[in-house]
Amino acid sequence: MSRFFDNLRRKVEAGERIDDAEALGLFESRDLLAIGELAALANRRVNGDRVYFNVNRHINYTNICVNRCTFCAFSKGVEDDGCYTLALGDILAKAAEAAAGGATELHMVGGLHPELPFDFYLEMLAAIRADSPSLHIKAFTAVEIDYFAKLTGQSIERVLGELKEAGLGSMPGGGAEILGARVREQICPEKISGERWLEVIACAHRSGLRTNATMLFGHIEAAADRVDHLHRLRALQDETGGFQAFIPLAFQPDNTRVPGATGVGGVDALKTLAISRLYLDNFRHVKAYWIMLGLKIAQVSLCFGVNDLDGTVVEEKIGHDAGADSPQNLSKEDLCELIRKAGKVPVERDTLYNELKTY
Ligand code: V47
Ligand code: SF4
Numbered sequence: 001m002s003r004f005f006d007n008l009r010r011k012v013e014a015g016e017r018i019d020d021a022e023a024l025g026l027f028e029s030r031d032l033l034a035i036g037e038l039a040a041l042a043n044r045r046v047n048g049d050r051v052y053f054n055v056n057r058h059i060n061y062t063n064i065c066v067n068r069c070t071f072c073a074f075s076k077g078v079e080d081d082g083c084y085t086l087a088l089g090d091i092l093a094k095a096a097e098a099a100a101g102g103a104t105e106l107h108m109v110g111g112l113h114p115e116l117p118f119d120f121y122l123e124m125l126a127a128i129r130a131d132s133p134s135l136h137i138k139a140f141t142a143v144e145i146d147y148f149a150k151l152t153g154q155s156i157e158r159v160l161g162e163l164k165e166a167g168l169g170s171m172p173g174g175g176a177e178i179l180g181a182r183v184r185e186q187i188c189p190e191k192i193s194g195e196r197w198l199e200v201i202a203c204a205h206r207s208g209l210r211t212n213a214t215m216l217f218g219h220i221e222a223a224a225d226r227v228d229h230l231h232r233l234r235a236l237q238d239e240t241g242g243f244q245a246f247i248p249l250a251f252q253p254d255n256t257r258v259p260g261a262t263g264v265g266g267v268d269a270l271k272t273l274a275i276s277r278l279y280l281d282n283f284r285h286v287k288a289y290w291i292m293l294g295l296k297i298a299q300v301s302l303c304f305g306v307n308d309l310d311g312t313v314v315e316e317k318i319g320h321d322a323g324a325d326s327p328q329n330l331s332k333e334d335l336c337e338l339i340r341k342a343g344k345v346p347v348e349r350d351t352l353y354n355e356l357k358t359y
Contacts, residue, residue: 005034012042012278020227023279027223032267039274039305046284047307050358051344053335054351056105056311057098061086061124063317065111067143069188071177071219073255073322075111085113091124092131098314099132102332105311105351108139109174112147118159121148122166129167136351137167141175142200142211146192156203164209170351171204173212173247178221179229186220187258194229198236205242210352212287213243217272218251218264226272230279237282244353245285245308248272250292254323263323269297270304277305285353291319291326295338302342309335 004025011018018026026035062085065075076083086094095106106128125137140148140163148159160168177184179194192200204211213233217226237243250264277286287308290298298309312335316328330338332348336359339346346359 004029005031005038008038008278009041012038015045015281017281018278020231023227023230023275024223026275026278027226027271032271035271035274035278036304039277040303042277042281043286043305043307049344050307050347051302051339051342052285052308052347052349052353053332053339054105054311054349055101055103055332056107057094057103057314058107058316059086059091059094060110060317061091061108062110062113062116064113066114067112067188067190069177069191070257071187071216071251072318073252074318078114085116088124088127092127094315095128095132095135099134103135103312104356105136105138107172107311108137109141109144109172112144118148118152122162125163125167136169138170138172138351139168140171141173142171142197142204143175143192145171145200145204146196156200157207160204160207160209164207168209170209170244171201171211173214173243173245176214176229177216178225179232180225183221183225194232198232201242202236202240205240210242210244212245212247213283214247214249215276216249216251218268219258219261227279230276234280234282237280241282243283245287246276246280246283247287247289247310248276249289252292252319252322252324256322266297269293270301273301273306274304290330291316291324291328294326299338299342302339302344309339311335
């Protein structure tokens, strides 16, 4: 093996950090198996053969959004065909159905609606908590939290405080896209800046909320933009320790307005997941979101440093509106089978990674 990989192996074995130039070198390398082997080693050191999944349900309460990110096929304007906002009764019915089916988590995000008041979200949380108290509510991206702060004229701290009080348990990692300004200006010019995303997340961590982090990859970004994104996340995690999982989201190009984008190939997906594992030494969990990756790549990624397969999901709009060809729904048995057939041990977790059952 080359000196480059020998040196990286020595670092992984010694628990030393890889630097930005090395991460870039990995993105430029064609040796997918060498990268995967190192990432598998790094993962095995912290997670052994155990692979997590959870039983969850996604609810997207509205697709109406004042931002029109070019990569998003989900969002609509208030006048557009196909726009919707779920009534509270429908949301509660979906939540109750999830709880009855053994779900432990609701994952709830939506567009930035121009008319819904902040109270809508507070009432939604409180009503779910009253109706289905067994569900952990993981909801709202940092982008939505910033929007609520602008809507109400309140600080981020205050908005988070009120949401927590109403029943918010943790936050997902969406809205990060690529944090660097050059890419953001092209694919989501109206969205909050990368710096603001990090500020809101830091505030959530300080207020005791755990969050995830994502990276949308495979559109117009260069490898250096990915490394810069990972760099900023690792630095914030050093400060707060509040991130649970990192989730690289493979871009789905259908019905979007990203010129020339063709979607993410299997090699790039596996490489990106593996490099994330190697670079983000302070993130315990790297999640393969099978909705965007497809089941086969998500399964193979378990041998490339990934230790989490997300959940049962049930109903998914963001990836499927953009052409994702995965199913929308997996059973617990499907997830266990995928994990077992990769030679790993399936472990059902709750949102905060407490282990519920080993299969
Ligand atoms: O923020 C939008 C992305 C995100 C597309 O934290 C797209 O556990 C691919 O964040 N192709 C929402 N991706 C999804 C998300 C998520 C999913 C699963 C688990 C967790 C978690 C978080 O989806 C958005 C955006 O980055 N997205 N359009 C698209 N065409
Ligand atoms: Fe709106 Fe989020 Fe879609 Fe951007 S990614 S248009 S903020 S729903």
